[in-house]
Amino acid sequence: MKEFKVKVEVKLKPVVLDPQGKTVLTALHNLGYEKVEDARIGKLIELKITDEDAGKVKERVNDMCMKLLSNPVIEDFVVNVEE
Amino acid sequence: MSKSNIYKFGIVVFPGSNCDHDCYHAIKHVLRQECEFLWHHETDVGQFDCIVLPGGFSYGDYLRTGSIASLSPIMKSVEKFAQSGRPVIGICNGFQVLVESGLLPGALITNSSLKFVCKWVNIRVESTKNLFTENMKVGDTLEIPIAHGEGNYFCSPDELKALNENSQIVFKYCADNGDVTPESNPNGSIENIAGITNKEGNVLGMMPHPERCAEEILNGTQGRLIFESIISWLNLNNKQKDRA
Numbered sequence: 627m628k629e630f631k632v633k634v635e636v637k638l639k640p641v642v643l644d645p646q647g648k649t650v651l652t653a654l655h656n657l658g659y660e661k662v663e664d665a666r667i668g669k670l671i672e673l674k675i676t677d678e679d680a681g682k683v684k685e686r687v688n689d690m691c692m693k694l695l696s697n698p699v700i701e702d703f704v705v706n707v708e709e
Numbered sequence: 710m711s712k713s714n715i716y717k718f719g720i721v722v723f724p725g726s727n728c729d730h731d732c733y734h735a736i737k738h739v740l741r742q743e744c745e746f747l748w749h750h751e752t753d754v755g756q757f758d759c760i761v762l763p764g765g766f767s768y769g770d771y772l773r774t775g776s777i778a779s780l781s782p783i784m785k786s787v788e789k790f791a792q793s794g795r796p797v798i799g800i801c802n803g804f805q806v807l808v809e810s811g812l813l814p815g816a817l818i819t820n821s822s823l824k825f826v827c828k829w830v831n832i833r834v835e836s837t838k839n840l841f842t843e844n845m846k847v848g849d850t851l852e853i854p855i856a857h858g859e860g861n862y863f864c865s866p867d868e869l870k871a872l873n874e875n876s877q878i879v880f881k882y883c884a885d886n887g888d889v890t891p892e893s894n895p896n897g898s899i900e901n902i903a904g905i906t907n908k909e910g911n912v913l914g915m916m917p918h919p920e921r922c923a924e925e926i927l928n929g930t931q932g933r934l935i936f937e938s939i940i941s942w943l944n945l946n947n948k949q950k951d952r953a
Contacts, residue, residue: 700816
């Protein structure tokens with residue numbers, strides 16, 4: 627058994643409006659960062675998992691994302707597994 | 710004269726529900742029905758005639774609104790209850806729980822204004838092919854309060870097409886005169902959607918609060934129509950059962 631550090635990035639799908647990102651974009655413009663064209667805000671979830679191998683961990687975390695960590699209707703996710 | 714029986718309503722209580730007592734009051738004291746609170750650890754709701762998922766902030770809205778509550782032990786039995794064709798109504802946070810649980814399609818995301826919106830709105834009845842608008846007509850409008858930060862209904866174009874084709878869109882936000890306009894949309898919902906049902910028409914999710922406008926002292930009584938429709942349907946259903 628090994629210990630894995632897993633990072634899950636959850637982002638709103640490109641077609642879903644992100645009002646929080648829009649507001650942050652406006653604030654960045656107000657600060658003078660006019661070159662910023664877009665801002666989208668997501669979530670970073672860090673998990674510590676003990677399991678046999680990275681493949682199994684990835685499979686399980688994908689499952690967790692479909693069931694709980696993300697809402698597939700509005701969000702995409704990326705799973706990154708590190709030993 | 711048709712006689713109305715007394716029906717048994719179950720109100721699911723999650724940690725963080727806060728409209729449970731309002732629903733209880735409206736159902737028990739205004740509509741004179743039997744009513745019980747159901748803690749989310751319950752696993753059998755089979756003895757009830759209608760299940761209510763009330764508003765609030767279940768689990769502090771952690772992760773996504775309604776997401777943790779949708780995995781509560783009670784939700785499996787609510788799903789079974791819904792499959793049996795009996796009425797399930799999710800109000801506000803209850804609607805969010807229903808979409809997260811997959812009992813209703815789509816998702817509810819942050820209001821386009823980013824603000825928590827708490828005010829009276831008008832909604833237009835769009836469909837009566839469900840058991841919650843039994844006592845209404847298409848085109849009727851109800852004045853009803855909303856109070857939410859994540860009521861912006863979203864779904865894919867395919868899902869939206871299916872919702873329209875199956876007459877699952879029950880309520881849309883509208884102007885005083887009943888026109889569905891962009892200005893009357895308080896949260897950015899697709900097509901001004903305020904409430905939808907499942908395909909079978911026995912599971913309703915809506916952001917507005919009918920329990921908050923069920924008696925004169927609250928300055929509005931039109932919310933009663935929804936609860937009365939459920940009771941009318943239960944009466945009808947009972948009669949059919951008696952005949953069978």
